[in-house]
Amino acid sequence: MDIFHDNPLFSGVRQMLGAFAKQQMRPIAMKHDTEESMPWDLMRSAQALGMTQSAMQDGRKKLTGVEDDPDPKKPRTMARLGVAASEELAWGCAGIALALGGSGLAASPVSRMGNDEQKAEFKKLLSGNDEHGRIRVAAMALSEPGTGSDISGLKTSARRDGDHHWIIRGSKQWITNGQSASVFVVWAQTEPDAGRAGVRGFIVGRGTPGLVPGKKETKLGIRASETAQVHFEDVRVHGDMMLGVGGESAGLADTKKMLDSTRPMVGAQATGIARAAYEFLLDRVRGGSLHGTPMASHQHIMFELADMAMEIHAARLMAHKAAWMADHHIENVMESSMAKAYGARVAQAVTNRAMVLLGEEALEPGHPVEKWYRDAKIYDIFEGTGQIQRRIIAKQLTGQNPT
Amino acid sequence: MDGKLDDEQEMIVQTVRRFADRDLRGWGAEADRSGAAPDRLTAAASELGFFLDAVPASADGLLEGDYAHVTRALRGYELGRGCAALAALLETNVEPALAVGAWGTSAAKQQVFGALASGGLATFGHDSRGALEVTESGGELRITGKVGPLPALGVASHLVLAVRDALVVISLDGVRREAIVPSGWRAAKWGIAHLDGQRVPAELVLARDAAAVTEVLSWARVSLAARAAGVATAALDHAEAYARERVQFGHPIGQFEALIRLRDDAMTSAIAARVFALHAAWAIDARRPEAADLASRARVLAGDAVAKATVDAVQIYGGYGFVTDFPVEKLMRDARAFEALHGDERLGRILAAKGAK
Numbered sequence: 219m220d221i222f223h224d225n226p227l228f229s230g231v232r233q234m235l236g237a238f239a240k241q242q243m244r245p246i247a248m249k250h251d252t253e254e255s256m257p258w259d260l261m262r263s264a265q266a267l268g269m270t271q272s273a274m275q276d277g278r279k280k281l282t283g284v285e286d287d288p289d290p291k292k293p294r295t296m297a298r299l300g301v302a303a304s305e306e307l308a309w310g311c312a313g314i315a316l317a318l319g320g321s322g323l324a325a326s327p328v329s330r331m332g333n334d335e336q337k338a339e340f341k342k343l344l345s346g347n348d349e350h351g352r353i354r355v356a357a358m359a360l361s362e363p364g365t366g367s368d369i370s371g372l373k374t375s376a377r378r379d380g381d382h383h384w385i386i387r388g389s390k391q392w393i394t395n396g397q398s399a400s401v402f403v404v405w406a407q408t409e410p411d412a413g414r415a416g417v418r419g420f421i422v423g424r425g426t427p428g429l430v431p432g433k434k435e436t437k438l439g440i441r442a443s444e445t446a447q448v449h450f451e452d453v454r455v456h457g458d459m460m461l462g463v464g465g466e467s468a469g470l471a472d473t474k475k476m477l478d479s480t481r482p483m484v485g486a487q488a489t490g491i492a493r494a495a496y497e498f499l500l501d502r503v504r505g506g507s508l509h510g511t512p513m514a515s516h517q518h519i520m521f522e523l524a525d526m527a528m529e530i531h532a533a534r535l536m537a538h539k540a541a542w543m544a545d546h547h548i549e550n551v552m553e554s555s556m557a558k559a560y561g562a563r564v565a566q567a568v569t570n571r572a573m574v575l576l577g578e579e580a581l582e583p584g585h586p587v588e589k590w591y592r593d594a595k596i597y598d599i600f601e602g603t604g605q606i607q608r609r610i611i612a613k614q615l616t617g618q619n620p621t
Numbered sequence: 622m623d624g625k626l627d628d629e630q631e632m633i634v635q636t637v638r639r640f641a642d643r644d645l646r647g648w649g650a651e652a653d654r655s656g657a658a659p660d661r662l663t664a665a666a667s668e669l670g671f672f673l674d675a676v677p678a679s680a681d682g683l684l685e686g687d688y689a690h691v692t693r694a695l696r697g698y699e700l701g702r703g704c705a706a707l708a709a710l711l712e713t714n715v716e717p718a719l720a721v722g723a724w725g726t727s728a729a730k731q732q733v734f735g736a737l738a739s740g741g742l743a744t745f746g747h748d749s750r751g752a753l754e755v756t757e758s759g760g761e762l763r764i765t766g767k768v769g770p771l772p773a774l775g776v777a778s779h780l781v782l783a784v785r786d787a788l789v790v791i792s793l794d795g796v797r798r799e800a801i802v803p804s805g806w807r808a809a810k811w812g813i814a815h816l817d818g819q820r821v822p823a824e825l826v827l828a829r830d831a832a833a834v835t836e837v838l839s840w841a842r843v844s845l846a847a848r849a850a851g852v853a854t855a856a857l858d859h860a861e862a863y864a865r866e867r868v869q870f871g872h873p874i875g876q877f878e879a880l881i882r883l884r885d886d887a888m889t890s891a892i893a894a895r896v897f898a899l900h901a902a903w904a905i906d907a908r909r910p911e912a913a914d915l916a917s918r919a920r921v922l923a924g925d926a927v928a929k930a931t932v933d934a935v936q937i938y939g940g941y942g943f944v945t946d947f948p949v950e951k952l953m954r955d956a957r958a959f960e961a962l963h964g965d966e967r968l969g970r971i972l973a974a975k976g977a978k
Contacts, residue, residue: 361940364868366869366939366940366941367869367870367939368869368870371869391940392940435944435945435946436944436945437943437944437945437950438935438942438943438944438945438950438953438954439943445944508750508751508968508972509750509751509972510751516968516971518967518968518971519968566932570928570932573957573960573961574924574960574961574965574967575965575968576961577749577750577961577964577965577968578749578769578770578771578961578962578963578964580957580961581770581803581804581805581811581957581958581961581962582770582801582803582813583801583802583803583804588803588804588957591957592804592953592954595932595935595943595953596943598936599935599936599939599940599942599943600940603936603939604936605877605879605880608879620878621870621872621876621877621878
């Protein structure tokens with residue numbers, strides 16, 4: 219296993235994105251949290267730098283100066299770069315990091331399952347500016363009001379309309395970029411009794427009749443990332459825009475594979491939040507005093523910081539290991555879930571204890587540690603709750619799902 | 622000890638529970654959105670005897686005889702089930718009024734009771750980290766530094782401040798203050814005060830006695846613990862109802878062992894927090910020597926319990942727990958002040974055990 223600190227590629231990405239996070243994200247993080255607004259200007263400059271995941275396909279080279287070997291047997295670096303980048307950006311602001319990455323959620327199934335025509339259409343729908351003069355963003359529309367953890371029970375349906383079209387009906391919930399997206403990848407059941415096997419993704423442009431963005435949610439955290447309902451009221455889509463037809467990749471099974479590859483990055487984001495809170499506390503402790511004694515002379519405080527440092531270190535290694543496996547084409551279902559669940563646990567625990575140790579100070583409006591405490595909670599919920607991750611891990615252990 | 626309430630306590634609990642269920646929950650949600658308490662709170666609460674319950678009847682208040690901290694803890698638990706922010710406002714006058722009643726000069730009583738009787742608010746603060754500068758000359762103190770954030774400090778007329786071994790009244794008239802709306806207890810009229818050589822005349826120095834400081838802190842700790850137990854219980858009640866309704870993988874999620882366990886452990890802590898708060902309150906009322914220690918320990922437990930219960934309630938709600946349309950994310954924000962106010966309780970205990978002031 220490589221020691222990623224010594225690898226110039228990974229440390230270079232960390233340095234570059236760490237600087238970006240510090241200079242570009244931190245100064246605007248609280249504003250977008252308070253206003254619950256998307257950082258459109260930063261999203262534009264990040265896109266130009268090749269830093270959004272939607273630009274990952276052609277932007278990776280721009281970001282790192284190297285391209286992965288196209289030989290599928292050779293090790294890649296993409297997954298490890300992904301976790302390094304995720305941690306640094308979430309250290310800046312998890313909400314903004316998710317806003318920068320939101321389009322990537324939708325781009326990923328297109329790049330994995332889409333044919334050339336679909337990729338071209340997706341790219342076309344994302345080019346130029348939208349009606350507000352903003353960069354265009356994409357939305358992955360999978361979750362539904364009744365379908366959070368259990369994605370096999372999707373209610374949104376797609377039924378045939380003539381030889382070439384499908385009619386999509388249903389409502390989607392908790393959709394990142396749901397209100398602003400110019401293009402949606404919506405998942406619908408194409409065969410009423412087929413369960414997961416019948417679920418397909420469709421590329422749908424925003425202006426398509428019947429596609430109605432719904433209410434934008436106000437949230438506990440990650441408030442710079444837009445979350446909204448999206449309604450599909452008999453939306454007519456050409457069959458050419460159904461992902462995965464005729465290829466090996468199709469439907470939800472592939473989506474689940476995709477989630478295996480994103481979970482280490484999600485765990486790394488959570489680790490980034492934990493590190494932010496830990497570093498803030500460490501900085502306070504270095505200069506601070508308690509009743510005239512240096513804060514750093516107190517075991518009560520320093521052992522907590524030691525625990526935090528230990529947990530963050532472990533979480534980071536877990537995400538890196540899971541990504542290393544992906545880069546080496548080794549199945550990492552269990553390690554991905556472990557990295558995600560542990561990262562979420564550490565983010566919650568570290569931000570919680572940092573708030574306690576800071577005391578009344580952390581109650582002040584706009585205190586960053588309080589924001590990170592709120593941001594951290596979603597990491598135990600989205601992309602598979604902590605319970606779902608343990609279910610996946612447990613199934614790897616015994617082959618069966620515990621209830 | 623049979624834990625049976627007397628008739629008056631029973632009546633108070635029933636009345637406050639109705640008030641919490643019928644009014645505070647609804648008002649609290651709106652107050653959280655707007656960051657302001659509803660105007661009707663004052664009238665409704667005054668009718669129920671809040672604000673003046675710790676002011677002696679002889680000074681136009683409602684207190685006759687000794688103040689009952691058990692009754693206050695019973696009431697605080699119910700208020701916490703309603704809304705933490707509004708509960709903080711309803712309880713804010715108690716420590717200042719009791720402290721002035723116990724140790725105040727006639728001038729202090731006249732000033733503070735007069736303000737409270739005419740509808741004013743007071744608040745209590747503690748310099749838990751020794752951050753304030755205090756100088757003394759001829760019985761008069763001068764205090765410099767930042768006080769807060771504290772609930773009600775944005776609008777209060779008086780602050781009772783515990784600093785080192787001194788318990789003082791500060792008239793906030795003319796003191797530079799910021800009114801703030803933090804993330805939790807948003808409607809609690811929070812404020813930060815900046816004292817710049819603030820003069821405290823001898824007549825407003827209530828006590829120069831660490832025991833007095835500890836006693837007031839004990840009242841505050843027990844009240845915080847009782848309210849925290851109420852917030853924890855509310856979060857878990859919401860989560861239980863939701864888990865009964867929400868179906869995933871063909872079962873109500875409340876049937877999954879992991880979620881049963883999650884809620885069950887949090888409920889054990891919430892119940893323990895309530896019982897411990899009542900026990901500490903009883904010790905205060907009975908003037909037991911261990912009362913202060915119990916009050917502090919009760920708050921350690923309650924602080925942990927409310928943080929855990931609210932986070933776990935959000936977890937049980939899943940994606941719905943994270944959005945403001947459902948009640949539990951507010952409770953997760955509200956949980957923090959119970960641990961933070963008047964200082965990190967564990968840190969305080971450690972410093973006390975080491976003999977630091």
